[in-house]
Amino acid sequence: MKLDVIFRVAAKIFIPFMLVFxxxxxxxxxxxxxxxxxxxxxxxxxVIFYAIIFGLDAAQRIFPQRLVELMVPAxxxxxxxxxxxxxxxxxxYLDYSRLLHDPVHGQHIGILLVEIGVLVTVAGTMVAIFYxxxxxxx
Amino acid sequence: xxxLTLLAAITVGIVRMRNLFAVxxxxxxxxxxMASVMIVLDAVDVAMTxxxxxxxxxxxxxxxxxxxxxxxxxxxxxxxxxxxxxxxATGIVLVFGTFALPSFGVAETPMxxxxxxxxxxxxxxxxxxxxxxxxxxxxxxxxxxxxxxxVIFTAGIAVLMLLKGKRELKPGPKRRRIRR
Numbered sequence: 001m002k003l004d005v006i007f008r009v010a011a012k013i014f015i016p017f018m019l020v021f022x023x024x025x026x027x028x029x030x031x032x033x034x035x036x037x038x039x040x041x042x043x044x045x046x047v048i049f050y051a052i053i054f055g056l057d058a059a060q061r062i063f064p065q066r067l068v069e070l071m072v073p074a075x076x077x078x079x080x081x082x083x084x085x086x087x088x089x090x091x092x093y094l095d096y097s098r099l100l101h102d103p104v105h106g107q108h109i110g111i112l113l114v115e116i117g118v119l120v121t122v123a124g125t126m127v128a129i130f131y132x133x134x135x136x137x138x
Numbered sequence: 139x140x141x142l143t144l145l146a147a148i149t150v151g152i153v154r155m156r157n158l159f160a161v162x163x164x165x166x167x168x169x170x171x172m173a174s175v176m177i178v179l180d181a182v183d184v185a186m187t188x189x190x191x192x193x194x195x196x197x198x199x200x201x202x203x204x205x206x207x208x209x210x211x212x213x214x215x216x217x218x219x220x221x222x223x224x225x226x227a228t229g230i231v232l233v234f235g236t237f238a239l240p241s242f243g244v245a246e247t248p249m250x251x252x253x254x255x256x257x258x259x260x261x262x263x264x265x266x267x268x269x270x271x272x273x274x275x276x277x278x279x280x281x282x283x284x285x286x287x288x289v290i291f292t293a294g295i296a297v298l299m300l301l302k303g304k305r306e307l308k309p310g311p312k313r314r315r316i317r318r
Binding site for chain 1: 182183185186187190191194195198199202203205206263264265266267268269271272273275276277280281283284287288290291293294295297298301302
């Protein structure tokens, strides 16, 4: 693992773009293809790529296992929480119309929040499974 | 047609191969071809998911699983006649079923007449989201997507429990030595 200079340099060039692409897929999902699920997988792929090149310990220093495992339920909580908030604002569960003054904007912001929930759960699950697979093999 | 021929060739390769490492790599190629088929069918969102999940993540997870097991497939102890019969019978039934499907791209099918026109016409006035796939997934069908997210959550928790639980039951020799 000491001689793979090319991999390390290439990874350092690629990883920022992978993160930007994940965020692009996430926040541009209303206009182009993509959404929380795809963005979560791309973000998880970034972490896995980093872990493969630089080792599991280096990856876990940036994305600790606790954080990743916390992300798994946190995303579902965000998603369901948006629904509960819309209940308290006087509309039906998961009807985002009253989140903002304008129903159309409320729908838009609701979609964004929900997609963030999906992103968090998907990315957390993928990375957590990867961590436990690799951690077991050692 | 070219894509489908390649898909068939790779399937035969996967079936005949005994080395699991090669099977995993071929599976990744299969997923990428499937993503290309989806692009040809104008389902860009599905293609993206197939490329990232099918070809990316599941290949990595399969390789990680191979890391824990042997890379050669065991020689089967039973004859393959019964599974072959089941597979061929299911295939014939499925092909027979496709004859009843409407041809590709016809607008007056039940699938395109039911709620799809409503979504297409009202997505921008209701949600100001031009990508109808996104507005259907998260707004009109928000309950379904919440369910899907919960499925991922449940599956992730289950896999984590399976992989991590056993390790604590069997302390390795290293740990014991430190305690003594």
